[in-house]
Amino acid sequence: MKFSAQEEYGLRCLIQIGLKGSATIPEISRDEGLSEHHTAKLLSILRKERFLNSTRGHIGGYRLARAPEKIVVGEVLAALGGRLYDEEFCERHSGLLSTCAHSGSCAVKSLWSEVQAAVDHVVSHITLADLIANAQKEAEQLYKPRNGALLSIPVASGT
Amino acid sequence: MKFSAQEEYGLRCLIQIGLKGSATIPEISRDEGLSEHHTAKLLSILRKERFLNSTRGHIGGYRLARAPEKIVVGEVLAALGGRLYDEEFCERHSGLLSTCAHSGSCAVKSLWSEVQAAVDHVVSHITLADLIANAQKEAEQLYKPRNGALLSIPVASGT
DNA sequence: AAGAATCATGACGATTATGTCATGAATGTC
DNA sequence: GACATTCATGACATAATCGTCATGATTCTT
Numbered sequence: 001m002k003f004s005a006q007e008e009y010g011l012r013c014l015i016q017i018g019l020k021g022s023a024t025i026p027e028i029s030r031d032e033g034l035s036e037h038h039t040a041k042l043l044s045i046l047r048k049e050r051f052l053n054s055t056r057g058h059i060g061g062y063r064l065a066r067a068p069e070k071i072v073v074g075e076v077l078a079a080l081g082g083r084l085y086d087e088e089f090c091e092r093h094s095g096l097l098s099t100c101a102h103s104g105s106c107a108v109k110s111l112w113s114e115v116q117a118a119v120d121h122v123v124s125h126i127t128l129a130d131l132i133a134n135a136q137k138e139a140e141q142l143y144k145p146r147n148g149a150l151l152s153i154p155v156a157s158g159t
Numbered sequence: 160m161k162f163s164a165q166e167e168y169g170l171r172c173l174i175q176i177g178l179k180g181s182a183t184i185p186e187i188s189r190d191e192g193l194s195e196h197h198t199a200k201l202l203s204i205l206r207k208e209r210f211l212n213s214t215r216g217h218i219g220g221y222r223l224a225r226a227p228e229k230i231v232v233g234e235v236l237a238a239l240g241g242r243l244y245d246e247e248f249c250e251r252h253s254g255l256l257s258t259c260a261h262s263g264s265c266a267v268k269s270l271w272s273e274v275q276a277a278v279d280h281v282v283s284h285i286t287l288a289d290l291i292a293n294a295q296k297e298a299e300q301l302y303k304p305r306n307g308a309l310l311s312i313p314v315a316s317g318t
Numbered sequence: 319a320a321g322a323a324t325c326a327t328g329a330c331g332a333t334t335a336t337g338t339c340a341t342g343a344a345t346g347t348c
Numbered sequence: 349g350a351c352a353t354t355c356a357t358g359a360c361a362t363a364a365t366c367g368t369c370a371t372g373a374t375t376c377t378t
Contacts, residue, residue, distance in 0.1 A: 057375020
């Protein structure tokens with residue numbers, strides 16, 4: 001059971017755009033350490049799935065398609081990486097047979113459903129707004145080291 | 160987020176062996192509709208992970224390494240398909256950078272941990288014995304249609 | 319209208335997961 | 349000890365995922 005790379009990177013990009021209000025591919029690319037092409041592909045998926053709107057041309061870029069409170073993380077993950085257990089799951093895992101050896105319900109199927117339900121319970125109650133809020137807190141942390149002193153910005157001399 | 164094929168098939172094989180007490184590769188292969196080679200590979204993984212013991216030669220085969228009550232489904236899944244979120248996760252997803260753009264804690268990381276915890280809560284409380292019990296019930300169901308009547312074999316009438 | 323900035327798209331190559339195959343080794347029976 | 353039965357292992361082929369790349373389209377500024 002794994003998260004896909006697309007889920008990880010796609011969600012990060014979405015958070016980043018939420019944080020900044022709007023952003024271009026080169027910006028997100030820099031922020032997240034991805035190639036521009038890769039970023040473009042991810043954002044394009046998120047756009048097709050209607051989490052982002054895009055505008056081309058000068059002063060273009062991406063912004064969220066709705067308020068972050070209305071973007072449920074579970075839906076984003078499903079769009080980026082599919083669901084853990086869906087209707088076609090059994091068909092895909094019938095081995096050499098045309099239909100799964102365990103007709104109707106099977107012991108494993110009900111386990112998968114339980115796991116899926118547990119995951120859903122978490123991700124359907126978290127919105128992008130929550131993740132953005134977390135990310136903001138963390139950004140603040142960077143400027144507040146444990147000892148509480150303010151970070152002094154190093155001054156480049158002689159340039 | 161997906162279950163891997165190995166998790167699905169491996170777990171099924173384990174249940175099947177639990178049901179039968181002991182079984183050979185050709186048997187499991189038939190029961191689950193997998194090729195013998197494929198079955199051999201799966202069982203061999205389960206053996207290396209110490210969920211199964213094997214004996215070679217005539218009257219050999221596989222059996223559970225411990226009582227099914229002692230085999231936690233979460234551990235089986237981790238062995239077959241890894242964990243959703245582990246220590247190396249961030250290293251694997253640092254994009255072009257040598258280390259993840261989000262040093263220390265990040266918004267996504269804490270989400271993954273929550274999801275992982277929810278999954279763990281389910282799978283760490285289910286043992287192979289539970290799945291075997293379910294599988295047994297289902298096998299019985301096949302012989303008990305909903306109306307409770309005994310199955311009468313339909314007789315082709317002269318129409 | 320020219321040019322710069324920006325997104326759009328589909329094809330391609332690389333990497334990883336999946337499943338197959340050939341060969342070998344152990345065990346029990348006769 | 350020859351043989352049938354069974355597991356063991358590593359190399360290989362195939363398929364899915366992941367990420368790159370080339371090219372094109374749209375929009376704004378001047």
